[in-house]
Amino acid sequence: PAQSEQGQSGTNECGTGTNQTSQCQNVYINSVTDFCLWAPPDPTFQGVPSTIGETERIEVAWCIRSGYGTRLIPNGAITGAHFVQTPDYVQVTGVGDMTQLNIPAGDEGGELDPHGADGNGNPIGGLVFGSSFGALQQYHEWTNFMDYQSFCFRACKDAPEAPLFCNHVYDLLGCDWNMPGNYDAGTFENCVGDSTEPMGIYVNGGTTSTFSQGDPTTPDAHPAGSSSDCSQLPTISNAAA
Template identity: 65%
Template sequence: MSLVSLLLFLGILTSCGRAQTYSATYLPSNAPDHTQNGQYGTNQCGTQSNQDSLCQNAYLNSVDDFCLFAPPYSGPNATIGDTERVEVSWCLRDGYGTRLIPDGTITGAHFVETPDYIQITGVGDLTKLNIPAGDNGGELDPHGADGNGNPIGGLVFSSAFGQLQQLHEWTNYMSAAEFCFRACKPGPEATTYCQHIYDVMGCEWNMPGDYDSGVFDRCSGDSGEPMGVYGTSTFKQGQSTTPSAHPAPATSMCTTYSSVGNGVLLARNLSGNASSASTTNSFAMPSLAPVTNSTGASATPLPTATHATIPASGTPSATGYSREASGTVGRTHVDTLWQLLVLLGAALVGMSFCF
């Protein structure tokens, strides 16, 4: 039996008689220092924001309360493709122990809450988050090529569905000028609406919605069509013909804002009444290579590697798939053997539920 056949057989055994379910594992208050081996930053972030933070907890709550994953240091090797394993959290609000998104970075943002997921889309000068100018970016997600996240140890939390909880399925595309971040409600549809297999397709193909500059709003919306699903057919990345993006799902009950800033919001309700004025904070962005992590050890940047570009139009890059899609990130024969042993153990546990 080939290795692929054996892995498939073990996967079937482990799923025997049981639906795949997802439940919250951590809260920010009880997360360990590291949640995955090889993690660059930390999940014990405290509440004091600072621009050298290595916190890897992200929050997705509203148009004025969200975070983005972006590089911890600047420079030509700080592209999303080069730093996908070590990204840190940058947030609009203080109090999470993360870095703050500098005022003026976000020039348009659109938050949508649907029955199945929450999503923020927008544009801005994301070079202020250490992304090099001109970087077409890439995808970040909780799985990666080897089962660890991009970034390793990145956690996403939200209170949009009720009490604050960890959302296990999410996907975040970042470039120097555009961002989109979706996190799915825990349940059987989480992996359907938060796919992570279309990593060269870009924001507007994966998360059709509003990317207008100069507009900031929060809306309710329909879930729309899952990524890559067209009726009874499912598109596979790399096929000769690429279908058009789904139309943006309908939205309603929108509240508009005049701007968003790092902890200070200029809001107006639907009648157009403005609130208090914003203050502007200025930060000198660090250029740290290497960076000292929370344990005091030196963590050097990842070496330059070929990565796929993510065009804003949603057309796949001519350079091919990203490192994640090709599965070449640090994989060795030893890794494969170890994964096989883990799967074998999982199969034995799964069989105990089947018989």
């Protein structure tokens, strides 16, 4: 269908070209040279700068690869990116100049996910796809943090544990806490790794506890799952899919 949720600002029927004014709301995550991010469609929204908080309902897809009918991430905007596939999810973390994706300088950003306050998603109708676990599939659980100089995106394999590994309730705690990983500039790599323990869930002496955002004390983030079998590239650039 052209749209998957009522009130959607963009479209899920995106074609196969590329267009810097595209309203496509389909994201793909497959590798460090084939991933997308959510970001604002315009530099301003209703007369104010397009912070993630102001535009979370209307973000559009910006991708490294063409061929998805989306906008392209400008070459040079991503200055470091790290893709890892684990048994439970795929994840890309990195840094760059996200002002080239219409995020205002200084915006500390926010979190996008398929639920939102009303269940329609942030952005409304935004869909995420990938083929890391076999045939192309839709990921029904995912979470993406964006700010003006960094990003992290995790999409979880459909499974009973997917809502835990892609938990979206810790929206004030950012990338480093929710998605520990490599955020180094100047490095571009694909890795295979172990899954990091689900955010907010802690096991101590056989007892499991769940942290709630707003509790008096915020626990440390889990250590990132170990990575292996990494292959590095000198850089990445937008190219045909």
